[in-house]
Amino acid sequence: MNRTPFKPAILTALIAQAFASQAQAATDSVELDAQRVTGQLFSQNIAEQAFAVEVIDRADLQILPISNLADALEWVSGLDVRQRGSGGTQVDLGIRGAAYEQTLILVDGVRMNDPQTGHHNFDLPVTLEDIERIEIVRGPGAGQYGPNGNAGVINLVTRKQVDSENGRSALLKAEAGSKDYARGLLSLAKTQGNWSHFAAVSQQESDTYIKGADLDYISQQGNYRLVHQNDAHTTVAGLGYLDKGFGAQGFYAGADKRANENTIQRHAYLTHEQRYSGGRSVDVAVNWRQHDDEFFYLTYAPSVHQTNAWQSRLRFRLNESLALGYEFNQEDIESTSTLGDRHEREYGSAFAFGQFDFGAVQLAGSLSYLDYDGGDSYTLPVLGLTLPLAAGQQLYLNAGKSVRVPTMNDLYLYQINPVTNTGNQGNADLKAEETSSAELGARLNLAGLQTRLAVFKRNTSDAIDYTQTAAEVADPAINYYTARNIDAIDTKGFDAELDATGLLAASGLQKASLSYTRLIQDFTNQYEKARYSKSQLEHQLILSLAYELLPGLTATSLYKFEDRYDQNGYRIWDLGLKQQNNGWSWGLAATNVLDADYIDSGFIEAPGTGYRFEVSAGL
Template sequence: MTFRRYTLASAIVASMAASTVQAVELDTQQISGQLFEQNIAEQAFAVEVLDRSDIELLPVSNIADALEWVSGLDVRQRGSGGTQVDLSIRGAGYEQTLILVDGVRMNDPQTGHHNFDLPLVLEDIERIEVVRGPGAGQYGPNGNAGVINLVTRKQVDGRVAGIKLEAGSKDYDRAMISLGKTEGNWSQFAAFSQQKSDSYIRGADLDYTTQQGNYRLVHQNDSHTTVLGLGYMDKGFGAQGFYAGADKRANENTIQRHVYFTHDQRFDNDLRADIAINWRQHDDEFFYLNYAPSEHQTNAWQTRLRLRLANDFALGYEHNQEDIDSTSVTDNRHKRDYSSVFAYGQHDLGVLQLAGSLSYLNYDDGDSYTLPVLGMTIPFAGQQLYLNAGQSARVPTMNDLYLNQTANKGNPDVQAEETTSYELGLRFNLAGALGRLAIFNRETTDAIDYTRTDAEVAAGSAYIARNIESIKTKGLDAEVDISGLLAETGFLKASLSYTRLIQDFTNQYAEARYSQSQFEHQAILSLAYEIIPGLSATSQYKFESRYNQDGYRLWDLGVKQTFDQWHWALAATNVLGTEYIDSGYIEAPLNAYRLEIGAGF
């Protein structure tokens, strides 16, 4: 088994024919979720891919825990096991990260807290694509900081079937079954999982039960690929301390329904046309102190048409419609529509490569946004230098605009966040040690946060959604991977990464609830070692410090043994027993363990 983590650090000299350094073989895997398809090695942006073999080696059982292994991501979980997940990239707000499944939008119009309520089983994912920085702007709104695209399996050799049973501390248990079949041009996939735990905060129960299921029908041949996908998720959990103090009892239940259809038609003259139709419905019931629940239902429709010519030019149109029906927003119902047109192009100038996109968004309230993105790759001393810049926007959620609760209130006058980003990066290969280094700068004006004035603090008033003046973020991402150098000694993975953020908040209010909870430092040491053939061990040691919290250290360990038709695995999280707050007001669960037995993978 080989642990392969496709970072742009491994994409160094593919287009450097004039370089004096001997070229290395590069990754030819393609990014598929954006306006174009292109080899990772040719990207002018910060792109990373976790593929299926990586995920199978990691000691994880859900999408959120898998993303914890990607450097520079701030995966903040209320509870455990992906109960509720807020994901930040490079210090941006969690609602500035765009979530996609097979290239279609999954962000929730009510609140970004529900973006990871995904009707998708981890074992059914083929790869996870991560785009950081300005390159995310070409996906449209809500990608100010980055994009996560979850790509599902589309084809297998004949028939496959798998089952997993898991048990662990805090009354954790999980059962999963996955089926796949390819016959001729047709493929079908189905997967289901149920996960339970008595995760806790001190002195209070925080139980959760999550059920997820998905089905896909795929037809593909030389001329086209067509996918019909269905998904369902039902999750109930104790939400004590999620949005109010940890002494206030609360429970929440969310249900997600998802249907999407995509068709990619390929013509003989390098012309391609694809369409996508996507529907996402999300129900949310929140019980506070066991009173009558606040009930919310959102619907989001997406339709898209794209034309692509030889991967050098793309032109498209997208229309989105969002609505909310809620007992906790003013006037109970709201709806909005927005459309976008976009173009992408790339051009080679000898060893240089230019890439750029231009998107125009128009909302039914009259607001419009023009989002340019430009990138370039340049050979530099036998390595590869890239630069990019772009603009993006994050429109307010329905809660930001219309929420009407005792503790938190929306504001119909709140404006969209607008972000300008720049990045300078280097990918290098020094005697087999692969690395990447990026220096970036991002400024968000009219950043949205829940705020209180001095008078409102004194009166104990509600937090109100408002625009703070700006958040300026500069920092660096760095990673060195020496897996190749140590491969003969048994190491499948050996990397060290570091992210540093320096943020300047121009905030005219006494309190801003979320802005200053981002990390200042993050360092991750990731190791995977093959003890004997089929038996491997993993270790992740992480240090983080935040602007509103002292530094803390987390250490996760795992061991897995694989046989012909079955495997077993043991995972231990937070083995140091570190006390810290990951998100909200609650202390994260302490150390935990999990035993997994699976067959058919």
């Protein structure tokens, strides 16, 4: 089956789709991407973007040697995918040196960030196999989506229609690997007329990867979607459930401190878009997310948290150039580890988005007004400009403001060990983090060598970290950290990618990409100690390769070098082999084959060398 390859001018370090025709691939690969991004305030072609936008679609995910969303995002340059434990047990995602709390996570455009803590933002009740595409927005353009998108946005777009000849699909997958890793998946889907049904269940588990450490886990999830669509409208109703139990030793305290955690997420949402002539449309969204978190530390009684988040949104697209809307959110937490058992807040956001052509130059931007019930309000402008240079060549410039409000833990947490007097406590007087950022980028086709360049600057004032004053450091009775606003974090850097996929397609290479991200961060911290700020990347280099050994058989290689401000550089090399046939597939993956010794996040070592085998059958 002929397939259009990735348009590598704007896609970073992602494995390309298989080519049925190498000659056609070489021709297509030099064109700018014609895909549309629909998770923003306004639908727009990627090639017209004044912002840094990338897309991974389902066909690309199917040939990657991965089993979870975090592993898919490891292929994207400039993303700092930091995993505690193995198998995506807990994932923190930073973009261009920003904290994970400054990344907004969406599913079908609805908000999934957890009010309690960003550590749970990737507790997503959606299986990897059910994702149609992943939209990634980096830099100032993310400010269009509302709060907590200071550095970027990840929008997961689920499947909406079965594309088989009989309108039905079924997938049964089994995986096994080192440390007693096992995963099973059953996915069923059917399209009949204007109606589509999607249902999936999966279970994943593994033993500890460090002898004597409490790092085993088991995860169970299920989701269902009902879709009705025609030329005039699209309606989606979705339900999801996720239950994870895992050893959390070294996740939040020292590597020798035993801990266990269990989280449950329940999710329900409804979206409806009604389309009219002339590019006009109205869409509404209603979203509910409930998250339970039970944490056991050493032998003490568990801390128990439950958060609820409700979101409603109304948006009008007045024509091809202008959209207006309003979003309302309500969040609450009930917890045994906060100052006060229950806390809640509400906030609303009015926004406008426009895009206008002035000859060859395109101007796009948004203006949002964010208002919290506590009296705080923020005006967030975003502006972008696209300037064509020649056929297949573009410059773009953008700038904007964004805000990250404190989580419930930041504000109210009181989790201090009564024996050792260690731990963290919140601070109800915290201010929101405010970020101003700008980016200058280019998408170039240099004799078939796709090149993407970007330089950027981001300033975050009142950045939130857990700190100790000089007096607290000097007091032997105080060993805990308190959430406070540090003065500022200034980040400068650049992204560069060279993609030779089109040039080398005739030789069988399906992907040949080299990318590099450099970050320079200055911390203005008035406190003696800050616990987390200086753990960000300084250098990241990614070399991704894919080679079609035989028709349908692809070998993949992902090599990464990462260097952080608080630890020495490390090298990670992952290898994969995947065979896709009509109706079935098999794959073999080897991870961290160099057995690199490093800490990805928290205080516990990342897994060493591992392997995984998968086999699937579908209809």
